[in-house]
Amino acid sequence: MNEDLQRTLVLVKPDGVQRGLIGEVIGRFEKVGLKIVAMRMVWVDGEFSKKHYAEHVEKAFYPGLEAMITMGPVVSMVLEGVDSIELVRKMVGSTEPKSAPPGTIRGDFAHVSYGYANKKGIGVKNVIHASANETDAKKEIELWFDKSEIHSYTTVHDVHILN
Ligand code: UDP
Ligand code: MG
Numbered sequence: 001m002n003e004d005l006q007r008t009l010v011l012v013k014p015d016g017v018q019r020g021l022i023g024e025v026i027g028r029f030e031k032v033g034l035k036i037v038a039m040r041m042v043w044v045d046g047e048f049s050k051k052h053y054a055e056h057v058e059k060a061f062y063p064g065l066e067a068m069i070t071m072g073p074v075v076s077m078v079l080e081g082v083d084s085i086e087l088v089r090k091m092v093g094s095t096e097p098k099s100a101p102p103g104t105i106r107g108d109f110a111h112v113s114y115g116y117a118n119k120k121g122i123g124v125k126n127v128i129h130a131s132a133n134e135t136d137a138k139k140e141i142e143l144w145f146d147k148s149e150i151h152s153y154t155t156v157h158d159v160h161i162l163n
Contacts, residue, residue: 001152002162007037007078008085008131009140014072015125017041021109022075025128028091028105029079033157038078038141038150044070051143061118068123076144082161085137088130097126 001007010029012022026036044052049066056062079088093104096114100107106126117124131137141150 001080005080005082006084006134006137007080007141007150008088008137009129009144010077010079010088010131011129012075013069013125013127013129014074015068016109016127017075018072019109019127021127024109025105026075026077029088032081032087032091033155033160034079034081034084034088035153035155035157036077037080037152038145039075040077040145040149041073041075042144043073046070052140061123064117064121064123066123068125078141078145078150081157085131085134089132092128092130095126096124100126 010025012025016022016025029036046066049069050057053062053065053069056065081087091105093100093106095106096112097106097110098113100110102108105128110126112124112126114124131140
């Protein structure tokens with residue numbers, strides 16, 4: 001990989017998969033020129049959820065989050081590009097769909113608030129996960145993918161960002 005590029009982990013969460021939003025979400029990332037370098041559909045269990053969401057396991061909302069992330073398969077992928085971690089988080093929008101601006105994935109495809117979800121004891125269904133920073137991206141990519149599943153290939157965008 002070009003040393004000046006970053007890789008980040010993205011999941012289309014079960015709510016996004018069940019709503020038929022896989023293509024819509026992936027299409028947005030393709031259109032900005034990010035490169036998909038790994039991809040898989042996987043139905044995770046509670047044990048794997050606790051690894052992925054280790055920072056949240058002790059929090060009050062965790063049981064609802066685990067129920068949500070294990071309710072069906074997710075589509076996991078690694079996206080590569082210039083400052084891709086920050087760029088993807090910008091495109092994803094803030095965690096609470098109610099606060100996520102229109103134009104972001106969460107703002108365009110979800111609407112629920114923390115208040116509502118917490119009162120109901122359910123996870124906030126916000127369609128997508130994306131690594132928050134470089135440390136998380138490295139950890140998450142290692143958790144979700146074997147090195148051999150991450151591919152190096154050339155896209156037309158490479159011509160535009162390398163020259
Ligand atoms: N979450 C939830 N209730 C909360 C906070 C978070 O169900 O009160 C869920 C939500 O799906 C969120 C995930 O837990 O995307 C991880 O939370 P985090 O704060 O890391 O948000 P993210 O990094 O996904 O924006
Ligand atoms: Mg997070």
